[in-house]
Amino acid sequence: MEIKRVYTFGNGKAEGKADMKNLLGGKGANLAEMNLIGVPVPPGFTITTEVCNEYYAIGKEQVVSWLQEDVKKAVEHIETLMKSTLGSVENPLLVSVRSGARASMPGMMDTILNLGLNDEVVEGLARKTGNARFAWDSYRRFVQMYGDVVLGMKPVNKNDIDPFEEIIEEVKNAKGVKLDNELEVEDLKQLVGKFKSAVKKQTGQDFPTDAYEQLWGAIYAVFDSWMNERAILYRKMEGIPAEWGTAVNVQAMVFGNMGDTSATGVCFSRDAATGEDLFIGEYLINAQGEDVVAGIRTPQQITKIGSQRWATLANVSEEDRKTNYPSMEESMPEIYLELDALQTKLENHYKDMQDMEFTVQDGKLWFLQTRSGKRTGAAMVKIANDMLSQGMIDEKTAILRIDANKLDELLHPVFDKDALKKAKVIAKGLAASPGAASGKIVFNADDAAEWASKGEKVIMVRIETSPEDLAGMAAAEGILTARGGMTSHAAVVARGMGKCCVSGAGALKIDYAGKTLEVDGLTLKEGDFISLNGSTGDIFEGRVATKEAEVDSDFDAIMTLADKYTKMTVRTNADTPNDAGTARKFGAKGIGLCRTEHMFFEGEKIKAMREMILAGNAEGRRVALAKIQPYQQADFEGIFEAMAGLPVTVRLLDPPLHEFVPHDEKGQKEMAEAMHVDVKVIKQRVDALHEQNPMLGHRGARLGNTYPEITEMQTRAILGAALNLKKKGVTAIPEIMVPLTGILYEFLEQEKIIRTTASQLFKERGDSIEFKVGTMIEIPRAALTADRIASAAEFFSFGTNDLTQMTFGYSRDDIASFLPIYLEKKILKFDPFQVLDQNGVGQLVRMATEKGRTIRPDLKCGICGEHGGEPSSVKFCHKVGLNYVSCSPFRVPIARIAAAQAAIEG
């Protein structure tokens, strides 16, 4: 039994096949597959992953002796099909060499192109293509790539620049040019010479001229890269065994710049912008792939219909079009027919819209690459639905085809495309809440409300926002802040409102007093127009036209389909009847987080709240709280009514009290007058409430346990509201949630107050209602001791915002000082406030769920942090066994899709 070490492919045949991924690697198996379904890809061969293991187990020499014959034969196989010869000057075959493990893996050798060139062959290539610059540039690139990857030409000192780049700089400086493409043939020749000298000097070796020597060097380099430091570290992190090994793929190079019977292009099997089922693409005759993208020549359309559409938009006459910009359908009708047939075949085979690259060399069509095509949100939904009704894919696949995050595009206003082209970006912030908005700048909430009431569209610009800004935020078209991250107050509230927000735009210098905004030398005043793209973080000067979002029947169809497969419920985070209504329209099945702090702010409420804060004892606090209660009860009635028949989780007061008092002199004076006390008293109390780290301070259950009166009042308001609705025949399902529990006894104290207050209330009213008492799990200790806490709590809701803050030790308000650098250095792969950190924070979520259910098997667990609307996090929640996720109203559809996908995948 001879071991087969080399698998060839080409000309519609292949020795391997699609399911041999373990042996041939992902890339090798795919190349075999494309051949077998009849797609013409440049021929080549794959050296198996088992050879990689032999290479390390038995040693290079032995393995090479085994391979020698096979590789030679496989190269001849390519030569036969390509009618050219490796190393030949007259008719040179060039090849590429790539690594290819089961899964793509950072740290490994990537690609060497144009292998086979030397000082003679390059001249042959120049003659054959009639393009000396192309030939020498190809050679220059090959020497550079090969020198770096195979011959180990690295900088001598870590901080030096790459030795080849250093030479390029030298040559460009000598010539006085700036760009690589300004170099001419003679310069390129000079470069090659200098590159080779550098190789000789640093490595002591001559650059190999023999094509086979080049090829073997590249093959060794692939195998060697399997054991380099970065690859080992990556495998260790991802738990990939070293025994998997990597394959080596060697493939013929083809060229679209061999004359007028050659061409190159890219195409899509459907329209990536609209989703329309129409073949579309661009090509250029006698060109390289780079030329299509580079924009030096205007690429032409592949189909006639596409070409005509283009001409209309570009204002080109049909005559002019036919003559100067003919479609491929018209200029190369036979190749076009083959291309069209093959694109259909590929879409049918991969059952998804394909993005393909092809080259025509001397009248022969080659496919270089095919992959699922990127598309807009609208196209994504339409294509999934179309393919489902065309019978190409089943329902589950249709759902899996949705990139949940892209749904956002369909749910918020966007900028008009043409208007956007003319708009000038003046700065960038975080894409805090999606959508597009345009309006006049105002610098505070009062102005925002006032201007909006006069019919002006305004953008509220703040250094950062606080609960006092709520009314202004509601009135504005969009919100822009200079400080704060993805979970800053501005960002969280804006997402809840479905309102466009760009946060943390650090480049802005905002002057409240002067009512100006300065950025990079430009000064904008109050009343000047500004525009925000909350989906990208872009900030534009002036007015940019927007258009409204519209969800269509395709969207509805996909959402309905999702609910058929989903296992988790999707709730919403909503604090007002309005938000609750919006979320319900988007399919929310209850409220997972109703924050009550906003209910303390307006008019009389804040006055009473401040009275409470000022009171010296429980009695005084009770008197003040009694004034707030009716307002709060009315708020709850509205919310319960909007969510009639569905559960509503109400979180007891969470933020530290200092958020409710004025910190500026003017506000303190007003408060003093309203309270009939000296302003000194106010100042003292405000100072006493100051905290070094308010995030870790006197808040949440700590408030309720030091001021039990607050919990009493809120319990009365919640259950009183529910009782009132019961009388009207409306079913309220309240779930009372204790925030910031860290210790079982903390919860027990709060639960006792809630249940005692409830009993008293039910007795007074002669009526009662079912309710649950549960807790947020947002303190690491709560997760660690979840079994104890579950002995009393009836449900858990993971507050992953705070849990992330404490698990990482990051203040979301201060993270801007290092987060960008951490993301850039890849210390963090993503912002953990946007995407749940499954290894750390997720571990606590899983642990708490499991521990909690050992004590209370039917414990209802959900998530109400910002992650509840982020697809990968939603999927994690499904995997961990949560019962529901809760997110801001406008992310409910996203969560529904992600939840359905999780159920299907999992």
Add this chain to the structure above:
Amino acid sequence: MEIKRVYTFGNGKAEGKADMKNLLGGKGANLAEMNLIGVPVPPGFTITTEVCNEYYAIGKEQVVSWLQEDVKKAVEHIETLMKSTLGSVENPLLVSVRSGARASMPGMMDTILNLGLNDEVVEGLARKTGNARFAWDSYRRFVQMYGDVVLGMKPVNKNDIDPFEEIIEEVKNAKGVKLDNELEVEDLKQLVGKFKSAVKKQTGQDFPTDAYEQLWGAIYAVFDSWMNERAILYRKMEGIPAEWGTAVNVQAMVFGNMGDTSATGVCFSRDAATGEDLFIGEYLINAQGEDVVAGIRTPQQITKIGSQRWATLANVSEEDRKTNYPSMEESMPEIYLELDALQTKLENHYKDMQDMEFTVQDGKLWFLQTRSGKRTGAAMVKIANDMLSQGMIDEKTAILRIDANKLDELLHPVFDKDALKKAKVIAKGLAASPGAASGKIVFNADDAAEWASKGEKVIMVRIETSPEDLAGMAAAEGILTARGGMTSHAAVVARGMGKCCVSGAGALKIDYAGKTLEVDGLTLKEGDFISLNGSTGDIFEGRVATKEAEVDSDFDAIMTLADKYTKMTVRTNADTPNDAGTARKFGAKGIGLCRTEHMFFEGEKIKAMREMILAGNAEGRRVALAKIQPYQQADFEGIFEAMAGLPVTVRLLDPPLHEFVPHDEKGQKEMAEAMHVDVKVIKQRVDALHEQNPMLGHRGARLGNTYPEITEMQTRAILGAALNLKKKGVTAIPEIMVPLTGILYEFLEQEKIIRTTASQLFKERGDSIEFKVGTMIEIPRAALTADRIASAAEFFSFGTNDLTQMTFGYSRDDIASFLPIYLEKKILKFDPFQVLDQNGVGQLVRMATEKGRTIRPDLKCGICGEHGGEPSSVKFCHKVGLNYVSCSPFRVPIARIAAAQAAIEG
């Protein structure tokens, strides 16, 4: 096989014995044991824990029918021995009833005394004792206790006061007296009557007059209390099975106030103050136990030698003494001999110094209680050593006898006892750093340093301290702050210096400008004397004399013994050669935490540090840091030299940069002048460094990864110092520690910088040295992903201060707003910054150690938080398998003892 349900004891006999704790409960087994070794305890009987189970399984009636006969016989057994009868008027026997589970358990019924009294018996008791007031007061107490515990006389509404206390208040008010003991016989009679009416009114029952009815009621109450809410909750928390059950102990009451052949007293088998091996104690003839304690009559000494010593101190002549204050040895010689023999027997039996209570009733000696006696730190050490050399205990026992925390008394100055009696406490704060200190008040660090340099003893009084106060703290005798907890800056630094500190004394109003301190109406000025007790938190007005600590040979002997058994190493947290030297004298085996931030503060260093902070780029920062490096290197040389041959873990810069810049206008102006820039620039930079939650901000590894220059400089300083010492023949063992790691890649980045810098330095110097690179584990995420981090880190050091902050979500600077209430309400059993929270924070420590060692089995793990010097935490560290604990120099002996105890216990 009849089941035995009732076990009697008395008169040197007992049906049970010491090892029947499961059946008889702890108390019952102990009472049996005392009888069997011949100690006369009042006779009685124990109903077994199995009966408790029967009570719940089979039901009260059935169980009572089984018990009826046994209990009757057991009561008769008591009556015979006590020559009195339950319910008899002429010669009444009174009994006590107590619960007694295997372990003492909160929530259960405690004690009912004087059972057997009714309106007739009380008169008999009055006649027999000739003390009507005593008889009626006993009766009043019995009715009150029985009414509460057995008849369930609780307040009707939760917030009402106890119904009996309400009646007492009424009677006292009517009589116009304030104290209970001002009530006369008639008043007490009136009370009893009113108590009974109240019982009748609230429960509908008459108060039982029959002694047996009373007895059965009390027995039921004990069993019922086993299933009350608090007891169930406690068992649930502690994992105690309900099947353990509780026993019931019924025991004869004895009275020391039956005339001149009766007496009562307390005694110790050795001197609890000095540890001297001398029998010692006090007694009173014809008195109750209360009288000895109450201080109304002067108690007399038990031994003649004790009596004579007392007379000398009290300035009483030998004549006067013999006549009016004779010792028991002289006044009751026979009883004395029996007592002396028995105390020796008890000490020999329990092998520890005993604290005993006894009563002589009609010439017969009864022991009421014996337990290990409380003692001073000095006595504790001396007794352990003495008993070891007397052969009473072995080495391990001697070590286990040390209450590690009490060693503190031996290591710090204390107040002179007599001076203390006259001192006036004006406020109380937290006992932040032990010792006693007296000095003149100063309000800032500069004054402290200046006054001290003139030979003044000063106490530095601050609202809170910051690193800028270091020099002042070093110069002061003690530190007093109005804000901040046990791990505030002041507390941590003071403990490190072994300096007395009282922190967080919230009652103080400090006025820096006016240089005054106001508390409770009293105003103290700069220069006024004040005194602090850092071991209790007491603050005294004026000067209180102190005396120096002195450790003796007993202390040395115990410490040497401890090292024989210990498994963990004890290191110290030290930032200066001086601290390192102190710790080494106390037995530290290296430095576990050398903080480097203090090294940036003095003179030129802070100037260069500020230059660095102001620099706009890495190059500017490097220039500034180069100025600091020689200073820092010199600091490290000093520390390494003091710890020559022992490992020194150096933590890289940890605090946020804003701690290094001035926040006041004056400071900013000075900085601007020194830096030659506009003060606006300084202000802007300081503002930019401001953070909402600095604790969770830009610090630790986040600094090193955004400003790698700092890590480079510190690495050069540390390893440069080690190389310099190597030349001098001194061995430095540096361990470089990355602070605040939360992500593996964060550590990898730092490690790369450190190792690259080290290679460069070693190359430059042509010499090298061994060193380790490890990390703090102080972020919950680091603990959760410790396996990943251990793939790169060579050691872990648990920073349990920060880990506690983040695991609980508590800012130690802000905890004062709720911690006292949490402790009072028992939501927290202890301050988690003092005692390691084993359930939560400890779970992370254990998890990280275990996970880390799955990847790196020999991973060195230690703890360097404040908990490293707290005995229960040290024991936990041993259990988890840490290699060392590290604590402030003055707690090293405490940690050494705790570590040895853990090894012996474990």
